[in-house]
Amino acid sequence: MQQLPRFNARPEVRSQLLASFINSFLRPAQLLKTNKSLIETLPDLVGGSPLLDKAVISLSSAFVAKNNRDDRLLQYSTKLYSQAMKILHSKIMMGKGLGKDLLYTTIIFQVYELINCSPSGFPAWLAHVQGSNALIRQCDGRSKEAVAENLFSVSSDLSLWLCNAIGKRQAAWRYNIPTRSSEPPGDKNAPPPEPIDILLDILIECTALIEEVDTLLDQGYVARGSRRVGERLLHSCLSLEDKLHSTCIWMQAKLGVPSPLPRDASTLKGFRTAVPNDFFPRPLKFPSLSCAESHLIYWTTLVLLYPLINQLFDFLGPDSGQSGSPVSTASPCYPSIETVENPTPPAADTQNRVVDFIALTDVYATEVCRAAAYCLQPSMKALGGQLLLAPLSQSTQFFQVEQSSEKIKWCQAVFMYLPQVGFAIGVFLKDIVWPQYRLSQKRRSPSPPEQVGERY
Template structure:
């Protein structure tokens, strides 16, 4: 079965405040030699299993989502989906169990209540049986579509088998989504949810954990099907982002000895960047406006260390949706800049580079990564709860990748604090990405040590080699990046000025 498997549930149990508020059974953490006692539930919970499930879902919503949610469906369909489903008067048992399973598993994980986690897994298995029955009968209903959407989100919260299992499950679910979409009702909610899940698929495909050679948005839609001006603008952005994949694929297939092919690839890459920059200048109002500069300590987080000494003051956004759009946009530009840097190196192999073998275009990739780092604190402030953090993982993956490739330990380790924070908020996806990136960091550091020249070894033959060599990238310090940041500070995609300054690479001719 392609669905996530069973989890090992330990014997250590702890009280769950959110669960207590919902009136469900919890157990206290026992002392050595003490019998485990069961706290009785309120009579109200015992009246109906449906009441029990509705209460735990309500508890989950209060824990996971911020108190004041503003903005449209944006880049995260989860709130719209769970709100619509939880308010349905007569939910089928499949949908009810799926929603309750997600709530129990999430609260059980974050509150370390293994009893509640076990209950959630039982509900999940029950929902899976209903899904399997409907799939075997090819009964593609609206309820099946909603249930698959819930499982899609649940997979990121609880994937004990690791990233490969999550990627496989997501791919299979997307295939079933396509079949469902051909049969379900033609409602605005279903259309918008399906488009939103496709956007999530594209983000995963462009992320470091799942690189694809080709990605496209396969669901046909017309502009009048999109729910708002903001959604139409975001739709255009994602179609531009889908155009990054062919550039990446072309880099892998281009013969570096073919000067004409390298020049053409570089020009295509620069042209695509111009399209993305033009999109921002054109659509800035429709996505809610540009961010402003916040104040020091304005967005408090109980676990994320301040990084103002590395990136400057954080950004303040009109809404969480607006923040997520900017983070996705900056991440896409950072990815594209890395590809342009490779194309530039193919075309001009003897052009000046810094001490880390990075050209000007690679440095611009770091600049956009720093912009993401200034935007993330707004999303991760305590008042945004887990939902605020969930929309930043694409940007988090990109900044970690950039800082790793540049060899900057301070910035990279700060990015890992973001993953640890989101993992503590209940995301297994963040947990697995954190460990994957740490493994990659260790491997990159060993590679850097192995790349030391014989001369450097002979000059230090009587000295011990440090476990982590000093970072060769002086451009990562605030002092050395000052001229670079001044040059690009007025670019679209940052703040205020809608015209990008001319770059040397713009003068290249095929």
């Protein structure tokens, strides 16, 4: 049996592995106009901690091994990963303060599990997310904020953490996830927030509304003042919708607007081979990967928000349009795609609502799917696939609840394609179910009682 190489932390070997990994993972800077990502910071993290060195090299070697089908290098990576896990657990058990090397190691392990999954699949990734949360909670005051700011320096890292909050139907603030655009900058010369910063802040606000609406609907009209709470939440949801659309308009003015890919585009060849059946309008192209990322977060937030609005209208009854809450006018940013192929927004119904919110949710879940081919084309490297993971997962969950079998099969085919761009976790995401999400969407709001009997 061929012996595996020993751990080699020589700077030149480490630099070669890191350079190969980063070059294969990240898109050229001119097409990704965002803050520095976690992957780009890896060279700055190594050299001062044996734990972090092993974690970084295990991640780099795993990705390079997967790309080059190098089984021996992959075994080496797995061995380093196991060694780093033992060191991490030992340090945690000792409980001697909180070191940044532990925190960054848990983040690196999250990315590792996306690339080279443990046999348990998605739960292994989730365990690292929860481990990071536990470590951050050990910080106090400003140190906690500083740690969170460092960890969430790029949206692709943050959106994966948000998956955990969304899947559990809990406010992101429970997980110490900060809003970035609202915080005063530490440096007066720091650049203003990018569109993706604002959009992620809105998504974080949406997670808080998810938890509140679920709590209200679980309690029903038994709770005192429930109607007033429902009206307040409806107002908050519709206000957030308006804020989201306004941000989209500003974002499109800055980053550009998607447009349909030509049917014979060469970038579609590999994707069409893996995902031959297409039940959606033509795939989209974007001026940049940053533009695609911002639209994906915008659409995903609407996929989460519109079912909440729908449930609140059901909860409050047919007179809810007269309750003082603003009534949705659908998206002023829709259609956001400059193409005659866009479907017409769902028509107004005969009651107080202006749109069918579930049909509108389907529209935006479809837009996420239309972005898949662009994100997964070879020139976008692995980062395009990483940006697609969370939005596609959310859209798939929606299609499952709506029992859209053909769309579910299409999404599953995309998940099976993800390992080709470096994310083995796609195989596990293909069939995963978010129990709390499914339960919340199948919940039927209780019929409102006679309003004269409502006690505030």
